[in-house]
Amino acid sequence: MLSAEALFAEQGFAETTMREITSAAKVNLAAVNYHFGSKKGLITAVAEKYLTPLVSNLQDSLSERQADIKGGTITAQELLEILMRTLLQLGKSRQFALPVFMRLLELIYMKNQQELRDAMLARHRDSFSVFIELLRKDAAVMEDEEFFWRLHFLMGSIIFTLSNFQTLVAIEMREFERSAEVERTLHRMIPVLVAGLQARAEHTPFTRI
Template sequence: MQESDTATRIVLAAEELFAEQGFIETTMRQITARADVNLAAVNYHYGSKNGLIEAVAQRFLEPLCEQLEQRLAEREIDGHQFPSVEELLEILMRALLVVKEVNPHALSLFMRLLDLAYAPGQDGLRAFLLDGYGDRFRPLIELVRRNAAPVEEDEFFWRMHFLLGAMIFTLSNYATLSAFSGQEAEASADIERTLHRMIPVIGAGFQARGESTWFCKV
């Protein structure tokens, strides 16, 4: 079998296992068993487990960025006003759903990758994401910033991370949340509905003015 075929088998096996179990929980032994290769083949093609994680990430981050860039370019051509925060969130959600149609593991992997990036000891992964994709996500972030309520930079920073946190929690725990709601989790249609439910809530958070102050009376 050609080396390129071996590399593809490895990355597809890793992709499936990472989506099912998570990046940390998946072992190299499980990956080699599913791909029917030895550890030397993984090290040869990807260098390490971290290299394999980056290769899997590229497989869905590249088309996601392409979708975002295409949709933002189309919006710039068609519209004369800056898009609203809700419209920008819709663009992000639509891009995620399109990528999911091509790669059924994409949403799960995207959420798990963001979750892992926040974990201690993941400086290398954070550097990989920032260096490789920071500039490509920046136009979307800057448009959200421009159309959100005027707040200080640190306040906007936290609101962006509240957005990511809401997405990570909701999509990473989708099956459990569906069970709590008394509904069965049906893939595409229900996930799309759930994403749309998030848009007005998150959009309202970006439009809130200033910091909220809580006073506790004893």
């Protein structure tokens, strides 16, 4: 699976062929099909390899913070810091973790990946919904539809930055003669994302109880 992950990280899921995977892993197609059934099965296996520990670590961090504040509100800044630390933890635990995870999110958003998207949502929706509900509590008052878009703007910013991190590093090196680090980059995104969540919505509900 490691060979497939390396290719997925470099090229993306849709762009990587089974021929490339079997060639890199030095196995035949029958062996891959035996273990995973198909390319779709392989992608699902890779997705679970990364999503499961990410979700588990995020839940643990949220539970620990909720216990510390004894029922108080966790700020959006704190929540995003927890998310960034969780992503960094995942990145340090596996060789291709962050690029593979971002490529996975890109794939899930493709219009022809409804089946994969539904499968991932069915398995992990409840776990992520806790984080999302906590995030909304410290966001500006807004309609559900507005929050939906703000949340996806937030996710899109993170996905774009991490998916294109090496390109952005090269641009920064050319412009400023210094190279960014993943950890610093993730944390410098937080005030921008928080501001987006807390900006007053053009149309707001009359009340929130």
